[in-house]
Amino acid sequence: MTNPDPTSIAGKTFPLRGSFGQVVVGAGAAGIAAARAAAAAGMATLLVDEHPLDPGLFGLDIPYLFGARLDAATRNAARMEERIVAARPDLLAAMEEGVEVALGVAAWGGFVKGVTSRAMARPLLGLADREAAWLVGFDRLTIATGARDVVLPFPGWTLPGVVGARGFDAALRLYGAFSGQRLAVLGGGALADGVVAAARAAGLDVALHRTTPARLRILGREEVAGIAWQDGAAWRETVCDTVVMAVDTVPMVDLPDVLGCAIAWDAARGGFAPALGEDGRASLPGVTILGDATGTAPMARAAWLDLALEEAETLVCACEEVGAGDLRALRPPRYLDAPGPQAGLAALGPLNQDQVKRLTRAGMGPCQGRRCREAVHALLSHDGPAPLASHRAPVRPLPLSVLAALEEDPALRANWTGWFGIAAQWLPHWEPAPADAEYIGGRLSPEDVVK
Structure with missing residues (x-):
């Protein structure tokens, strides 16, 4: 039976830049290991990682809280790619073993057959670099996107120089481009201890390591100049150019949520985390989640946030x-x-x-x-955990020029602009549509627009 709705995707194709038995999103230790295992099993394997980022995303603190503490070297994409490969030497081994590696490529959406997309022939993943967006097909998907920083909204938290633990680690270790000199570190436990150790190993000055929650004020006008904290009835302060929020992290669940994986509140795993079965398998068939994306340490942020x-x-x-x-x-x-x-x-x-x-x-x-x-x-959430605020594709900000480069089936392009057959959408709102307007391929005919 012919599909009566010309705007439906049923029976239409989506141009792909390849199909893979296994796609892995995230080239950390867990992602690289998964990609190498898939390639060893004979699967056509694609490993993507959004680093090195488009410099514009640093200012939006995506995916970490970078706090404007990266130097100008990050604008040289080729140099940053070299540094990332040097920081992750197993990437070279993965390439030699047949894994197709794409750096500087973000996963902005995933699409599987479901209630609103029954006509999809196979699962698709949306990818993008600085120039274009495209789709790839996959049989299996592994998500190893890690965790992101928790931000404490104390006065002054929006100043340049306020960074997260993951943002600090990426700037220092992955990009080799951290521009701060004197740090105040907030938080206790392994996360904050790791920040302090890495900072001192890099020759940076740690002026303060505050492990217990306190009322805080981050000082400065144009950028961080210091930090003040309440000590009993008095306030104390110290000079610094960077405040590292290393209190807590939370699993990145945006891509699993967009795909339709079950997400549940679990304070023992850092907050909202994927519901997993054996071997890290998500609730969605064919999807596996690994590493910090499955959960982090038990939540440590509650007292800090209450004060903030x-x-x-x-x-x-x-x-x-x-x-x-x-x-x-x-x-x-x-x-x-x-x-x-x-x-x-x-x-x-x-x-x-x-x-x-x-x-x-x-x-x-x-x-x-x-x-x-x-x-x-x-x-x-004072009366119990609030529901998850849902995610929508694209889960990474994409310029319109990048989305415009996404290839489409001509049959889809001819109809996507039509809203429920409303011919008048192409006329100024103050002009009535002609009674005899002819609706052709998703828009008014040129003759009708002139009427």
């Missing part, structure tokens, strides 16, 4: 300028000049973090919530 969120003026979402008081009151964005519900969060009913995001715009900025997700979740 005490004041209503605390800026929680910097991209959209949403404060703690705005969230508690469900206050709409300031540019709307409108009040929120009189009862604030109490008026919301069953808590839904996506609904809070739509009402206040917290988490809807260009960083895609990476800097504020945990703080927003902590503020909403």
Whole structure:
């Protein structure tokens, strides 16, 4: 039977840049080992990693909190690729064993057969570099994207010079481009101890290592100049050019969530983490999750976040300028000049973090919530963990020029612009559509546009 809907994807193809038995996303130790094992088993294997990043993403703190503490060398993509290969020597072994390695390539989405995509012939992964976006087919997918930094929204946290533990590690070890000199490190345990040890090994000065939660103020105007902390009734301070937030990390679950893998709250694994079966297998057939993407250490951020969120003026979402008081009151964005519900969060009913995001715009900025997700979740979760704020593709910001380069089936391109057969969409809103307008291939005919 012929498909009566010309805009449906049923029966249409998606141009691919290759099909692989195994695709691995993330070229850390776990990802490289998985790719080498797949190649040894005779699978056509693709290993992708988003590093070296487009320099524009450093400013958005994607995927880590970099805090503008990378030097100008990061603008030289070829040099950065050399440094990354040097930092991960097993990449060369993987290439020699037949793994196709693509550096500087991000996975921005994944698409499998489901409720809204029954017509898909096979699972697809969306990839992109600085020039173009494309799709590849896969039989099996391994996600080894690791974890990202938890940000503490103490006053001054948006200043250049505030970095996360993962951001510091990437800048220092992976890129060899860390530009700070004198550090204050926040957090205890292995994460913070590792930061302190790495800093001292690199000849950096660790001015402060604060292991217990305290009220803090990060000092400076244009960038970090120091840090102050409450010690009993008094405040103490020290000079530094970098504050490393090494309190906690959280598994990166954006790609598993977009694919449709089950995600569950598990404080013992760092917060929201994939629900896994044996051997790291996700709830979605053919998908395996490895390494820190499966979970990190038990949560250590609660007391720090409670202190940071005490004041209503605390800026929680910097991209959209949403404060703690705005969230508690469900206050709409300031540019709307409108009040929120009189009862604030109490008026919301069953808590839904996506609904809070739509009402206040917290988490809807260009960083895609990476800097504020945990703080927003902590503020909403005093009566129990709030649901996960869902992710949508693309899970990495992509310029329109990159998305425009995505190849499409001509049959799809001819119809994607049609919205439910509304011919008038191509006319100015103040002009009525001619009664006899002819709707051709997703748009009005040229003669009708002129009428």
